[in-house]
Amino acid sequence: MRKLLLAAALLSLTAGGASAGTYSLQSAFGKNLPILGPAADRFAAEVDTLTGGKIAFKHYGAGELSPPFEILDNVGAGAIDAGWSYAGYAAGKAPAAALFGSIPFGPDAIKYVSWVLHGGGLQLWREIYAPFNVVPMPCGVIISEAGGWYTKEIKSPEDLKGLKIRIGGLGGKVLSKLGANPMSLPAGEISTSLETGRLDATELSFPMIDRLLGLDKVAKHYYFPGWHQPSGFIELYVNKDKWNGWSDAERTAVETVCSDIDLWTIGTAVAGQQEALDAFRADGVTVERFPDSVIEALRKATAEVYAENEAADPMFRKVLESYRAFSKAYDQYQALNRL
Amino acid sequence: MRKLLLAAALLSLTAGGASAGTYSLQSAFGKNLPILGPAADRFAAEVDTLTGGKIAFKHYGAGELSPPFEILDNVGAGAIDAGWSYAGYAAGKAPAAALFGSIPFGPDAIKYVSWVLHGGGLQLWREIYAPFNVVPMPCGVIISEAGGWYTKEIKSPEDLKGLKIRIGGLGGKVLSKLGANPMSLPAGEISTSLETGRLDATELSFPMIDRLLGLDKVAKHYYFPGWHQPSGFIELYVNKDKWNGWSDAERTAVETVCSDIDLWTIGTAVAGQQEALDAFRADGVTVERFPDSVIEALRKATAEVYAENEAADPMFRKVLESYRAFSKAYDQYQALNRL
Numbered sequence: 232m233r234k235l236l237l238a239a240a241l242l243s244l245t246a247g248g249a250s251a252g253t254y255s256l257q258s259a260f261g262k263n264l265p266i267l268g269p270a271a272d273r274f275a276a277e278v279d280t281l282t283g284g285k286i287a288f289k290h291y292g293a294g295e296l297s298p299p300f301e302i303l304d305n306v307g308a309g310a311i312d313a314g315w316s317y318a319g320y321a322a323g324k325a326p327a328a329a330l331f332g333s334i335p336f337g338p339d340a341i342k343y344v345s346w347v348l349h350g351g352g353l354q355l356w357r358e359i360y361a362p363f364n365v366v367p368m369p370c371g372v373i374i375s376e377a378g379g380w381y382t383k384e385i386k387s388p389e390d391l392k393g394l395k396i397r398i399g400g401l402g403g404k405v406l407s408k409l410g411a412n413p414m415s416l417p418a419g420e421i422s423t424s425l426e427t428g429r430l431d432a433t434e435l436s437f438p439m440i441d442r443l444l445g446l447d448k449v450a451k452h453y454y455f456p457g458w459h460q461p462s463g464f465i466e467l468y469v470n471k472d473k474w475n476g477w478s479d480a481e482r483t484a485v486e487t488v489c490s491d492i493d494l495w496t497i498g499t500a501v502a503g504q505q506e507a508l509d510a511f512r513a514d515g516v517t518v519e520r521f522p523d524s525v526i527e528a529l530r531k532a533t534a535e536v537y538a539e540n541e542a543a544d545p546m547f548r549k550v551l552e553s554y555r556a557f558s559k560a561y562d563q564y565q566a567l568n569r570l
Numbered sequence: 571m572r573k574l575l576l577a578a579a580l581l582s583l584t585a586g587g588a589s590a591g592t593y594s595l596q597s598a599f600g601k602n603l604p605i606l607g608p609a610a611d612r613f614a615a616e617v618d619t620l621t622g623g624k625i626a627f628k629h630y631g632a633g634e635l636s637p638p639f640e641i642l643d644n645v646g647a648g649a650i651d652a653g654w655s656y657a658g659y660a661a662g663k664a665p666a667a668a669l670f671g672s673i674p675f676g677p678d679a680i681k682y683v684s685w686v687l688h689g690g691g692l693q694l695w696r697e698i699y700a701p702f703n704v705v706p707m708p709c710g711v712i713i714s715e716a717g718g719w720y721t722k723e724i725k726s727p728e729d730l731k732g733l734k735i736r737i738g739g740l741g742g743k744v745l746s747k748l749g750a751n752p753m754s755l756p757a758g759e760i761s762t763s764l765e766t767g768r769l770d771a772t773e774l775s776f777p778m779i780d781r782l783l784g785l786d787k788v789a790k791h792y793y794f795p796g797w798h799q800p801s802g803f804i805e806l807y808v809n810k811d812k813w814n815g816w817s818d819a820e821r822t823a824v825e826t827v828c829s830d831i832d833l834w835t836i837g838t839a840v841a842g843q844q845e846a847l848d849a850f851r852a853d854g855v856t857v858e859r860f861p862d863s864v865i866e867a868l869r870k871a872t873a874e875v876y877a878e879n880e881a882a883d884p885m886f887r888k889v890l891e892s893y894r895a896f897s898k899a900y901d902q903y904q905a906l907n908r909l
Contacts, residue, residue, distance in 0.1 A: 341840075455907055490826075490829050497683075504903045560840075568794055568800065
């Protein structure tokens with residue numbers, strides 16, 4: 232760990248920390264990914280404009296200064312100024328962080344943003360991250376992902392038994408309950424693994440991004456809904472000492488721009504999926520929903536995973552209780568207004 | 571008209587236009603209204619912070635410098651710098667503007683924002699307002715309204731016949747098709763009119779705001795969904811010459827803050843309705859959905875009203891076609907991902 236931090240610090244000095252007011256922003260995502268890459272560029276440009284160049288973020292693509300899972304520690308230590316990541320990656324260090332990456336069978340994008348910004352979620356998120364010496368906030372929204380790519384048709388919950396599926400986090404725990412074997416695997420190995428039978432299925436992202444990996448060539452069943460991630464956040468976290476050193480106006484600029492990025496990411500993504508789906512269909516892929524029996528089995532297993540996590544971790548329970556209270560009021564009004 | 575403009579100009583000079591960099595913002599809404607009032611204050615404060623005081627809006631409540639329906643003309647003439655209003659109020663001058671206030675049986679909040687900011691809606695909105703010498707943008711979102719207060723139970727579409735209902739715009743035209751009599755009436759007269767039988771029903775806003783008028787004392791049936799306004803925008807428009815005189819950074823500040831206000835208004839409103847609904851129920855009000863037969867009759871009548879407006883006004887057709895194209899792709903992905 233010390234070695235990594237040192238390496239990151241050296242890289243930061245040579246690559247990005249040259250002038251006062253220039254801050255390194257290490258992304259967990261590739262710069263070339265649709266939406267995720269441009270969102271970071273848009274963020275940096277708008278903050279630059281609004282602060283008159285006083286806060287100029289330099290956007291580093293995946294792995295340039297730090298591997299994705301080490302960004303949190305590196306930003307906390309001050310070797311990197313800010314991170315652009317996915318809160319699920321911090322779940323190994325703080326289980327409740329997973330709930331700020333996505334909530335399986337949880338909120339859609341707007342309910343998620345509303346709970347975090349208005350229902351007390353952000354305060355809990357900051358409480359979870361405080362020991363890491365960083366200040367987090369939502370700064371981009373990932374709309375509902377796909378449920379996953381399968382090489383075999385799934386007709387009932389029994390068909391999940393024994394399947395080797397690339398999926399992590401809470402979603403992986405849920406699939407275990409139904410007898411599947413969740414596995415970790417770098418994105419670059421997915422395609423070959425599906426072809427050789429090392430994998431039977433994989434979860435990745437939404438269609439626009441899944442398309443980049445050419446999974447339609449090696450798996451012909453593309454299932455929805457993305458029950459494990461009905462929506463997700465891109466998180467921005469800033470080294471706490473840097474954050475506290477900024478003026479009110481500078482912090483307001485960052486937070487206001489993040490609101491813009493939240494809307495921008497949702498809006499860019501919602502209609503952009505259709506073209507990818509059409510391309511998959513043209514390539515012989517079946518694009519469809521899981522059978523209701525599968526969705527219900529997943530929902531039941533998700534409730535079991537939540538109960539276990541709540542029993543094991545008070546913070547996990549506290550976050551989930553906050554979300555559920557917000558959700559209840561929200562759902563009642565939505566039900567009255569459904570068209 | 572000329573008299574009004576002059577009066578407004580004088581008021582503006584004495585009240586708000588004293589120092590360079592101070593701009594008058596005339597709201598169409600009362601400063602005391604929940605969400606609508608505070609949103610304008612939040613907007614002004616954030617723009618002030620982000621521009622280092624270079625753009626300081628002074629927020630005037632309903633009627634202080636101009637009556638609501640005259641704000642557009644007054645801002646265009648430069649007597650007032652900016653307006654904070656509802657695009658439906660401009661429909662008398664430009665019918666297609668109604669579609670930027672709300673789209674009956676149309677989008678929920680996030681679909682509406684996404685279409686406007688990413689699907690070409692904003693360009694059309696600016697095209698419609700260009701002859702008025704103002705630059706409009708969404709700057710606040712109104713989540714789904716209530717369907718309305720009724721003194722009588724509505725069991726079938728036939729029960730709407732002959733009812734005197736306070737409702738304007740496209741919603742009023744739709745109710746006419748079903749034999750109701752839509753009427754205009756100032757908000758202050760609604761309660762008494764319902765009590766005396768001059769009115770049988772009224773539409774106003776969502777529960778948090780409806781509560782201020784005490785309608786639960788005089789009408790015991792509160793119906794949903796708000797089919798006439800599944801979501802709506804608060805619009806900000808700025809005098810075009812003023813807008814063009816600002817720097818890129820200043821315009822970016824205003825637009826970025828409007829994104830923040832869009833999210834803030836949605837988030838503040840979504841869970842806040844529950845308390846008002848509970849209070850109504852405690853007061854003996856029946857809170858429920860219209861019967862399906864009524865919703866379907868309204869949907870059919872809405873399609874007829876759209877067809878008539880599209881035939882009469884090419885811009886109305888152009889806007890609706892843009893929305894429908896966006897909607898189609900959006901709905902397909904939503905259907906795949908429904909939980």
